[in-house]
Amino acid sequence: MSGVSNETMKFKVEKENVNEAKEIIFNVYKSLEEKGYNPINQMIGYILSGDPTYITSYNNARSLIRKLERDELLEELLKNYLKTQE
Template sequence: MDLDTTQMFQFGANRDDFIKNIVMEVYSALLEKGYNPISQMVGYILSGDPTYITGHKNARALVMKVERDEILEALVKYYVENN
């Protein structure tokens, strides 16, 4: 093992799709319950407090399957690639 070289780990397209599906399901659940999905998701990403996410449609459990930094990375990547 070479300890002088930084190793890179990439999840690949499957992980991106997994994160996208979770974000979209959580967004939909928040919208159905009458919340502002963007505000609620930003609150969760910034604070780590899962109570920002509704339990409706198991959204809270779903969003906690992904690390917050992974969600943020996916959102920034999507934004940059599509603008």
Template sequence: MDKYNTQYFKVANEEEREVSQIISDVYSALVEKGYNPVNQIVGYILSGDPTYITSHNNARTMISKLERDEILEELVRNFVESNSLK
């Protein structure tokens, strides 16, 4: 590694990856506990009530670290990218 080369990092991409990973982990925890993860996550987003999310595998704690608008933004971004809508 040359000390004269500029090193780059992108905080935004790391944050997006973190949000995506948290949503994925929460989804998995809900499935493991036998809940319908889509219904539970939608309930949480709409109400802000953390009891929609199981505490299994620290899912409730993880999702509480995110703002609900961050979750919506990630879900919409993923939908658009997955469906080639951009």
């Protein structure tokens, strides 16, 4: 075998990071909007590429979003999306 496991890996994000992620997402969204960017497109670009230049430095948004791993951002977005679908 090539060393690939068939077991499902478990991923866990600490609860305090989730609250921080939510706050950062809203602050970055607002900063992008205020600067005239499409916040959704810019944040998707950042999450997919990891390139911080998708995020404006206005209101320290670029530094804020880099405090979190991209997987933390995705987790927060997915959880909130699924909550709205119930």
